[in-house]
Amino acid sequence: MVGCKNEDEALNFEEFFIEEVSETDCDFEEENCAFISIHTPFAQDVGPRSRTINQNIEEHILGMVDYQEMKNLGSLEELAQRFIDDYEASAEEFPEYNIPWEASVEGRIVHNSPELISLEYKIGLFTGGAHGYTSVSFLNLNPETGEVFSNKDLFTTGFNSYAEKIFRKKNSIPEDGPINSTGFFFEEDTFQLPKNIGFLKNKIILRYNAYEVASYAEGGIQLEIPLEEVEEFIKIL
Known part of the structure; x- marks a missing residue:
């Protein structure tokens, strides 16, 4: 034993x-x-x-x-x-x-x-x-299995709408305007969460790398959201 x-x-x-x-x-x-x-x-x-x-x-x-x-x-x-x-x-x-x-x-x-x-x-x-x-x-x-968590595994459906509000505010996009109205190029003009979302101790990072939703000249676009603000949308915590 x-x-x-x-x-x-x-x-x-x-x-x-x-x-x-x-x-x-x-x-x-x-x-x-x-x-x-x-x-x-x-x-x-x-x-x-x-x-x-x-x-x-x-x-x-x-x-x-x-x-x-x-x-x-x-x-x-x-x-x-x-x-x-x-x-x-x-x-x-x-x-x-x-x-x-x-x-x-x-x-x-x-x-x-x-x-x-x-x-x-x-x-x-x-x-x-x-x-x-x-x-x-x-x-x-997933620490229990070693498998990769997808965004669907991590977040409820409401997180997408919340993240879009934060994205629009940071990038001065009108709430009632198309998401691409200021030069972004989301597919079908619809906001999508990035492929890369990281968890730190007290915040979540949403990272769009160059070419994902903007030109290379714009570089990476990153949102940092305090964890306490989005706990209700996180399935695993």
Whole structure:
């Protein structure tokens, strides 16, 4: 009985990291190298719950670093190697194209309770072109099963209307006007919650990354709502 462990106990997390640099003709002074860095919490306990959590974390990161619609990648190690290989193949084919590639993923736990684990990821990606791409994403996990919570799992239907009121007020959109009347481009001119919603200790963050509902020039659009204001709409707390 001493060796038994209750699967509902608090999970232990440690940082997992990968850092890879290209080797072919790499000269840091000339900045003609590729570099990829991935830092993320991973569950360290043994058991199906931790395996599910880590699998969902990997899938989330693989989906974020999707610079060439990369498919059939099964791990973060494969992602890092593919990124370096693609850069070196490009540098070999176009030797005059002396522009470094860089990818960075920084993950951290922003909420950890018996009801919810919320992780925040910041990504920076540059593979040439006029500018790079940065984004912030959130991954909300069920601590009991390790599965990903969807917005429908987390919120009642009333939260959408409440969030729209906050969004309109912050962005000076008339209450009786179309949601896109000031330049946003929500599909079908109808407000939608973002894909990325994060839970911190005392607030909820709604994050629209570049291109989701506005142009790249607008950057990321973020709402921060005190948790006490929306508790009635949250199913799991």
